[in-house]
Amino acid sequence: MATVTVQEQYGISAPARAAAATKTVEVYDFRRPTTLAREHSRVLELAFETFARQWGTQLTAKVRMVCQVTCDQVLMQTYDDYASSLPASTAMVLCNLEGSSAKAVIQFPASTALTWVSHMLGGSGNRIAPERKFTQIEEALVRGLMSDALEDLRYSLGALLVVPISVDAIQYNSQFAQAAATADLMIVASFALEVGEGSSIATVALPARILLEQLGEVHPTGSRAKSKELLQAQLSRVPVEVSLRLTPVRVLPSRILDLAVGDILPIPHPKHRPLDLAVDGLSLARAAVGSNGSRLACIIIESKEKPR
Structure with a gap:
């Protein structure tokens, strides 16, 4: 008969139990896949990082203030999820895409755009502007900035955006702006904007269908016909925990609760x-x-796996 000495009650440390209790689980809907392939995600991140640099340079020249734009994240989500994540009151520039009923969106706080306009007109821009609709003059200036931004976007995406894109309208309520159907997938990039001492968050959303069609041609992924073989090959390289163990013993819960350091279980x-x-x-x-050699090992003497 073998024996084992109890070293720590329950075998799970308090930090491990706390980490397990705070772990969050995200629900994934396989009927609406919203995850980009790793290769596609990296290509899009590089493109939007290029756009961020171009946009920052363009804003610096137009606003006459040092502007810095940084791409924070690129993901794919439904338009409904995207619109729900935006503030209720914000500036949404809807852009026409030739041959597509869905529109592209450039979103930013209206107060941030009013600060741009203030600098463009010679103001200091120090006063915090309220979230309100633009006047005709303000809207004309913002449209000009957005037209330049679309030129930078076309340049940055290159072969990924082959259809003409142009400014259509500006909406101020994210829940009423119908840029696409609620279930339509969008490629959403978020940006950190820094103009002078002010900072804000902006997003650019493009219909996923338009980009993914071109992305599949320029940067193809594996064929679906080989998905089974690719899955098996990937699973064969996934590390698993292998343990060498004694025959388990069954004991009553009362015995477990009374265990202390130094107790012996047969x-x-x-x-x-x-x-x-x-x-x-x-x-x-x-x-x-x-x-x-100098390392412990085990010798397999019998396999229990059933042949398939």
Whole structure:
């Protein structure tokens, strides 16, 4: 009979239990995949980082203040999720895309745009502007800035955006601006804007269909016909935990609750019997303890896996 000495009650440390309790789980809907392929995601991130630099240079020249634009994140989500994430009152520049009923969106706080206009007209821009609709003069200036931004966007995306894009209208309520159907997928890039001492968040949303069609041609991924083989090849390289264990013993909960350091539990494992080799709790083989040079090892003497 083998014995084991209890070193720590329950075998799980308090920090580990706390980490497990605070872990959050995100629900994924396989009917509406909203995850970009790694290759596509990297290409889009590089394109939008280029756009951020171009946009910052353009704003600096137009606003006559040092402006810095940084791309924070690129993701794919439904238009409904995108619109829900925006403030209720904000400036949304809707842009026409030739051959598409869905529109592109450039979104930023209206107060930020009013600060741009103030600098363009010779003001200091120090006073915090309220969230309100633009006047005709303000809207004309903002439209000019957005037209220049679209030129930078076309340059940055290159072959990914082959259809003409132009400014259509400016909306001020994110819940009423119908740029696309609620279930339409959008490529959304978020940017940190810094103009002088002020900072804000802006987003650019483009219909995913338009970009992914071109992205698949310029940067193709694997064929779906080989998805099974690719999945099997990937799973074969995923690391798993393998354990060599004694025969488990069944005890009453009262015995577990009364355990203390130094207590001994008898294990019903004969000395002559090989140990169980388990993967994720499932016993797959039996093995004897051995060595490989100076390191401990085990020798497989029997496999329990059933042939398929």
